[in-house]
Amino acid sequence: xxxxxxxxxxxxxxxxxxxxxxxxxxxxxxxxxxxxxxxxxxxxxxxxxxxxxxxxxxxxxxxxxxxxxxxxxxxxxxxxxxxxxxxxxxxxxxxxxxxxxxxxxxxxxxxxxxxxxxxxxxxxxxxxxxxxxxxxxxxxxxxxxxxxxxxxxxxxxxxxxxxxxxxxxxxxxxxxxxxxxxxxxxxxxxxxxxxxxxxxxxxxxxxxxxxxxxxxxxxxxxxxxxxxxxxxxxxxxxxxxxxxxxxxxxxxxxxxxxxxxxxxxxxxxxxxxxxxxxxxxxxxxxxxxxxxxxxxxxxxxxxxxxxxxxxxxxxxxxxxxxxxxxxxxxxxxxxxxxxxxxxxxxxxxxxxxxxxxxxxxxxxxxxxxxxxxxxxxxxxxxxxxxxxxxxxxxxxxxxxxxxxxxxx
Ligand SMILES: [Fe+2]
Numbered sequence: 010x011x012x013x014x015x016x017x018x019x020x021x022x023x024x025x026x027x028x029x030x031x032x033x034x035x036x037x038x039x040x041x042x043x044x045x046x047x048x049x050x051x052x053x054x055x056x057x058x059x060x061x062x063x064x065x066x067x068x069x070x071x072x073x074x075x076x077x078x079x080x081x082x083x084x085x086x087x088x089x090x091x092x093x094x095x096x097x098x099x100x101x102x103x104x105x106x107x108x109x110x111x112x113x114x115x116x117x118x119x120x121x122x123x124x125x126x127x128x129x130x131x132x133x134x135x136x137x138x139x140x141x142x143x144x145x146x147x148x149x150x151x152x153x154x155x156x157x158x159x160x161x162x163x164x165x166x167x168x169x170x171x172x173x174x175x176x177x178x179x180x181x182x183x184x185x186x187x188x189x190x191x192x193x194x195x196x197x198x199x200x201x202x203x204x205x206x207x208x209x210x211x212x213x214x215x216x217x218x219x220x221x222x223x224x225x226x227x228x229x230x231x232x233x234x235x236x237x238x239x240x241x242x243x244x245x246x247x248x249x250x251x252x253x254x255x256x257x258x259x260x261x262x263x264x265x266x267x268x269x270x271x272x273x274x275x276x277x278x279x280x281x282x283x284x285x286x287x288x289x290x291x292x293x294x295x296x297x298x299x300x301x302x303x304x305x306x307x308x309x310x311x312x313x314x315x316x317x318x319x320x321x322x323x324x325x326x327x328x329x330x331x332x333x334x335x336x337x338x339x340x341x342x343x344x345x346x347x348x349x350x351x352x353x354x355x356x357x358x359x360x361x362x363x364x365x366x367x368x369x370x371x372x373x374x375x376x377x378x379x380x381x382x383x384x385x386x387x388x389x390x391x392x393x394x395x396x397x398x399x400x401x402x403x404x405x406x407x408x409x410x411x412x413x414x415x416x417x
């Protein structure tokens with residue numbers, strides 16, 4: 010007997026879920042070495058700070074958090090999204106009443122953009138109906154994104170959002186005086202637009218709309234990055250993929266594909282372990298799942314379930330220069346990892362942050378077309394231990410490099 014599959018009208022398209030993940034929007038870590046990590050992500054990798062949040066000023070936080078010498082968390086960005094990376098104090102996060110982190114979950118959140126506010130609200134109901142553990146729904150400030158937070162089978166927080174604040178040429182974030190539009194519950198629909206919110210703040214509430222956090226680069230701009238002087242010889246142009254170590258690859262694959270709608274691109278086998286690569290758009294993968302048994306044997310830190318957080322830089326040249334730059338600043342860079350662990354990419358670098366988290370830097374990711382087929386293994390670029398000075402292009406080289414706006 011055929012099982013009836015529920016269908017949803019998503020903007021006029023009939024889908025098996027009431028939302029469609031479009032891309033990875035942001036990602037974050039909880040760290041003990043907050044200051045060293047901040048220096049790594051801000052000064053070395055170049056994420057701009059877009060807001061700070063002092064959790065000791067939150068009346069719902071326990072005395073232990075209020076007694077910390079510094080309980081700030083940092084929102085950072087590589088482009089115009091208010092945040093694409095967040096760094097929070099693990100000592101603070103472990104005390105949150107509204108969220109729980111398992112002992113080796115140091116990922117603060119893995120955050121996916123959906124297509125509309127309605128998709129966020131409908132996703133909330135969909136998760137409720139399927140008894141997916143939900144953390145909260147509403148709209149957080151800073152960042153202004155409407156969202157719903159759920160846990161995956163390993164306790165990783167997955168957030169689904171619409172409408173993150175955009176920070177423009179003046180590097181000014183939305184002021185705190187506009188945070189009254191935050192929500193701690195399911196919003197009724199429809200909501201007023203952001204333009205209407207700004208008009209209201211400006212004309213009805215007398216808010217100085219230019220009084221928010223403003224970022225200024227403090228480091229000397231010594232490097233010519235393809236025609237622009239920047240403090241580091243590369244620019245992060247995209248975030249993701251996220252690689253996770255999980256307890257049960259099969260269970261996680263079912264959750265991410267069947268519940269969330271990710272598409273399996275391909276899988277690899279490494280020392281008998283199944284590794285699964287999943288996508289949400291035309292990129293080879295935006296998420297990959299690896300069995301936890303590989304974590305120690307590959308030399309990854311056992312304090313975290315994050316195998317790596319990927320950041321794409323603007324070109325192959327930038328990637329080469331990033332390696333030398335990071336090494337010159339004392340950053341540990343791993344020896345080449347087996348290609349089975351990085352399917353769909355060619356030259357990649359794995360750098361270790363002060364906390365032991367692995368950052369995967371790359372410049373190219375294979376793009377998947379309408380028929381969902383991957384490039385045959387024999388047609389992929391053969392990698393050499395010695396990186397060439399320049400490469401022949403592939404059919405999809407630089408096709409996903411569409412960074413909007415100036416590099417710095
Ligand atoms: Fe978020």
